[in-house]
Amino acid sequence: MPRREAPPGDLDELTRLLMAWIGLSMRITRGAESVRSMADAGLTVAQMASLHVLMFEGPKSVGDLGAVLGHSMSATSALVQRLVEQGLVSRTEDAADRRQKVIELTAAGKKLVDRLLRARQRELRAGLEHIGSETRVDLQRVMRRIVEELSARAGELHGATPDALKESKELEADE
DSSP, X not given: OOOOOOOTTOHHHHHHHHHHHHHHHHHHTTSOHHXXXXXXXXXXXXXXXXXXHHXXXXXXXXXXHHXXXXXXXXXXXXXXXXXXXXXXXXXXXXXXXXXXXXXXXXXXXXXXXXXXXXXXXXXXXXXXXXXXXXXXXXXXXXXXXXXXXXXXXXXXXXXXXOOHHHHHHHHHHHO
């Protein structure tokens, strides 16, 4: 039976297309540099997720980090301890509540996440190099609108408007 065309704006189809784009960009770069970089860091998926949460959401208490990750307090504490021992995060006393600990990225942790993001960015760029200029212009226009709408929504949800366009340009400039 032939596959039916999804209606315009169908979220499942858009998700499938984005995942296909990521997969194809990894195939084009032959070797998935971002995946190799994660493996070379020797971190678990949960540790890597923790670093990304701290990078994009800022410092968190152990409890808040655990809530984002869906881990128990004891599992999150053990995970954080391993990251502290590797020098990727720091754990300090919360000034407002000395019983709480605040977890944040160290310079080494930020450098690692930046390296992983740059590798992913290179893979996506490699995929984009193989599409026509007219398609790239269309995609750039649409992606700018997406980032602007998501930035505005993130600001509504979290009380501050992140400047994702500026952050992505800074990441690109660091290369």
